[in-house]
Amino acid sequence: MYHDKKQINKQFRIIIFIMIICCFLGCNARKKDFSQIEEEDRIIVGFSQIGAESAWRTCNTRSVQNAAADQGVQLVYDNAEQKQENQIKALRSFIAYQVDVIVFVPIVTDGWDNVLQEARDAGIPVLVTDRKIDVVDQSLYAGFIGTDSLKEGRNAGLFVLDKFENKLERSENTEEYINIVELFGTEGSSVALGRAEGFREVLNAHPNYRIIYSKSGDFLRSKGYELAVEFLDMYEDIDVIFSHNDGMTLGVIEAMEEKGLLPGTDIVIVTIDAQQAAIDALREGKVNCVIECNPKTGPEIIKLAQKLAAGEQIPRLQYVHEEVFYETDELSLIEPRGY
Ligand code: GZL
Ligand code: ZN
Numbered sequence: 001m002y003h004d005k006k007q008i009n010k011q012f013r014i015i016i017f018i019m020i021i022c023c024f025l026g027c028n029a030r031k032k033d034f035s036q037i038e039e040e041d042r043i044i045v046g047f048s049q050i051g052a053e054s055a056w057r058t059c060n061t062r063s064v065q066n067a068a069a070d071q072g073v074q075l076v077y078d079n080a081e082q083k084q085e086n087q088i089k090a091l092r093s094f095i096a097y098q099v100d101v102i103v104f105v106p107i108v109t110d111g112w113d114n115v116l117q118e119a120r121d122a123g124i125p126v127l128v129t130d131r132k133i134d135v136v137d138q139s140l141y142a143g144f145i146g147t148d149s150l151k152e153g154r155n156a157g158l159f160v161l162d163k164f165e166n167k168l169e170r171s172e173n174t175e176e177y178i179n180i181v182e183l184f185g186t187e188g189s190s191v192a193l194g195r196a197e198g199f200r201e202v203l204n205a206h207p208n209y210r211i212i213y214s215k216s217g218d219f220l221r222s223k224g225y226e227l228a229v230e231f232l233d234m235y236e237d238i239d240v241i242f243s244h245n246d247g248m249t250l251g252v253i254e255a256m257e258e259k260g261l262l263p264g265t266d267i268v269i270v271t272i273d274a275q276q277a278a279i280d281a282l283r284e285g286k287v288n289c290v291i292e293c294n295p296k297t298g299p300e301i302i303k304l305a306q307k308l309a310a311g312e313q314i315p316r317l318q319y320v321h322e323e324v325f326y327e328t329d330e331l332s333l334i335e336p337r338g339y
Helices: 002-041 055-071 084-096 113-121 149-169 190-203 221-234 246-258 276-283 298-309
Strands: 044-049 074-079 101-104 126-130 143-146 178-184 209-216 240-243 268-273 289-292 317-319 324-326
Touching (some): 044 055, 044 084, 044 298, 055 074, 084 101, 084 113, 101 298, 113 126, 126 298, 149 178, 149 209, 149 240, 149 268, 149 324, 178 190, 178 246, 190 209, 221 246, 246 276, 276 289
Parallel strands (some): 044 101, 101 126, 126 143, 143 317, 178 209, 178 240, 240 268, 268 289
């Protein structure tokens, strides 16, 4: 009897064991099937990025790549190395590859009508991010998410006014003109055009503020340095430097210090992006105002791309949250920037 019982027990255990194995295999199979189904269901996003010209840009790229990975979105990434023709080639390859959605950062505002028409003919929705485009037919892209460069420029102008109007009131400033040097971003890019326009909008009402020099440093530190060497030689009396991005500002600081000048003291400096190095310079008194341009738009971008892939509408225009950091702020409270 006991023997039988033991026998039954043993058989029972074998059956349970086989059931567990089957269940495990089944799950595994399901898992394989599941991932298989997931593979087919995963959306494919073609992402055309400008390049890696600044810390801001590389942070923006990482943000999109990480968000895509978190969401199980397949990202086909192309780095255009600062060339519009490379971007157009990339968009065409995304169309040929029949991605579900195209996301791209237009390096300049013009020249996209034809390739976006091709994307539309292929039935591929397009999300524009970071920089804006000018197209005849606005329906060629589904929407924009990115920075409000006009507002950034206005904030820079308002800081300069505040900085000097107070000084004028205290009549410390005996100068007739406040002389301003502008380091312009990439020619033809919506962000440089917007920053320049917003800055001028604020200062145009004050004729004693004049822009004596404005050249493009293409958002590059090396060019910011070269331009600074040039304008520091050209002008004796520069009161303000308005730089369209921190990368160029870091080049300016280097050139000023080589000449024994004190950035942030001898010349007021306003800069845009708010990468860590600029916040550090603000803390050291080497710049006087840092205007944030938020590169961490990946999660929002991928969410919008998923909506487009699902055939849903998205907002035409979506600005991201941005702050301004002033020399008078409690600077120890600023979180590490991560770029
Ligand atoms: C701004 C972005 C600009 C940054 C630069 O939205 O397009 O390009 O200000 C970057 O640092 O190179
Ligand atoms: Zn002056």
